[in-house]
Amino acid sequence: MKHQGSILIVDDNADILTASRLLLKQHFQQVKTTTDPQQIDAYLKQFEFDVILLDMNFSQDAISGKEGFTWLQHILQQKPEISVIMMTAYAELDLAVNAIKAGATDFIAKPWQNEALLAVVTAAMAHSETRKQKQQLNLQNQGLSLALQGQQQAFLGESPAMLKVFDTIEKAAKTDANILILGESGTGKELAARAIHQASPRADQTFIGLDMGSVSDTLFESELFGHKKGAFTDAKQDRVGRFQLADKGSLFLDEIGNLPLSQQAKLLAVLQNRQLTPVGSNKSINFDTRLICATNHNLYQAVEQGLFRQDFLYRINTIEITLPPLKDREQDIPLLVEHYLNHFSHKYQQQLKVTPSDMKRLCRYSWPGNVRELAHSIERAVILSEGDTLNIDAILTNQAPVPPTETQLNTFDLKEVEKQTVAAALAHYQGNVSKAAKALGLTRGALYRRLEKHEL
The missing domain is CATH 3.40.50.300 (P-loop containing nucleotide triphosphate hydrolases)
Known part of the structure; x- marks a missing residue:
């Protein structure tokens, strides 16, 4: 069974490329070869390699190994998760050791035994997989720090x-x-x-x-x-x-x-x-x-x-x-009021209660913004209250009704109706996007999308 890994072999000796490709393609899913190191960038953009077999010396610099070191550093800068195996002649083992110090995973001496090449490539493949898993974990941790939301609120109801x-x-x-x-x-x-x-x-x-x-x-x-x-x-x-x-x-x-x-x-x-x-x-x-x-x-x-x-x-x-609107689950309003009152009283270091008559007034209100509106309203009331009783006038006298349409609709075209409705809401709230979005039952992001869509 072939390994799922992908390999690139870079050597200016065509015989070396042919021999190594014929051997490795029997064991690995993808094996690419090139005699020109200048093609490395193109290959890196087109394919995702796990291992690169890289010659130490090319025809431009057949002795020092300088060109091999240059391409090694270039590969590691572009794709640090790739395992690079340096290929060298027996007489150049000191160069190979220095290459490992410079970031290569391993080296293989030419000419090689097939078993030795397979062993080196297999080990490098495992090393590359470990690197990728570590990189993936780091990226996930970065992403999670951006994506995770705050503390979970209660999902309550008894209706x-x-x-x-x-x-x-x-x-x-x-x-x-x-x-x-x-x-x-x-x-x-x-x-x-x-x-x-x-x-x-x-x-x-x-x-x-x-x-x-x-x-x-x-x-x-x-x-x-x-x-x-x-x-x-x-x-x-x-x-x-x-x-x-x-x-x-x-x-x-x-x-x-x-x-x-x-x-x-x-x-x-x-x-x-x-x-x-x-x-x-x-x-x-x-x-x-x-x-x-x-x-x-x-x-x-x-x-x-x-x-x-x-x-x-x-x-x-x-x-x-x-999920039912809050006006259809009046039985749950006292439960939700008590929950958010306790939560925000603790947050703002208050000790407040709701009188029975005030609770009835809260239950009679239609709550067009549903539970979200109730939570925000209770928070505002807690902040504005004095004494030990929740000031529900801060809730019921500051509720903004859903705005009437300030532009007479003269079409049944849904796109035009939406445009006119969004424009009317913005006009009603004097350009306040947050208030307009709330009245329209949208998030700010969704309203911005519609503003862009209708070029408003």
Whole structure:
């Protein structure tokens, strides 16, 4: 059985190349050869090598080994994870020892015994794999420091609607089925995704979240699949994508309804094959990631309108979970108020309570921003309260209603309606993107995408 490794042999002696290639191709998946070291860069860009067999001397400098040292340093600067084996004549063993000090993995003396060459290359292959694993771990640690979110909030409820959600989560979490979470903005879709992860066999692995509404078209593949150094102008180093960061764990893609059709096709292909290819690489990588998606869009309607691929929808919604708006689960409001009151009272070193009459007023409010609005409102009230009672007037008198349309809609074209609605919200809030996004039920990133789309 052939080893999966890839080898490049660089020697200006064609006989050496032929003999070594015939031997090594019997044992390794890919063996490339060249007589010209000037071609090394081209090969490094086109292929991902594990081992390079490099001659110490070429015709330009047949004795000192200087050219071999130069190319050794060049390779290690470009691809430090590659194992370089220097090839030398018996009389040049001192040069070979110096090459190892300079970063070569090993050397082989010419002429060699086939068994000796195989042993050296196999050991170098293992060394290269160890280097790559270490590099991958470092990249993952860097990526995790950027991708991991803050402390997890509580996912609470005792209403019949939420008990039904919890029951579905408990059943679905035990499987690796892809899950689609539906619901209005602010209903806790990310909290539901985290609850699924925590209840799954992957709970001790990583949970990675990504807001698709904040990912630009140009960075889509890099964010999800990673990239290699030099793949594009700002690719200063290799980067691990979210699928690899979440390997063995769970990947949560929020606002999946914002994906353009072209990106849906790319993501669908990756999910079908369970393989991804980083930008700038020609090597596919297997992944084992549990996918959880969420959106506040009606994806079935989007499919009918040609804005969402039906095959992609079927791929991501093996299990669907719909989170009810807070106005439909009034029974849960006291529980949530007490939870966030305790949390923020502790955070801001306060001791506050809610009177029964004030709790009734909070339960009667419609909470258009759902649980997210409730949490932010309680925090604001805790900060502004004096004495030992929560000042709910700081909540109920400062709620901004969803803005009326300030431009009379005179078309049924959905694209134009969206443009006019976004423009009206911005005008109503005097250009405040955060407030406009909240009123529209969008994240800031999703609103920015629409501003760019409509050139507003």
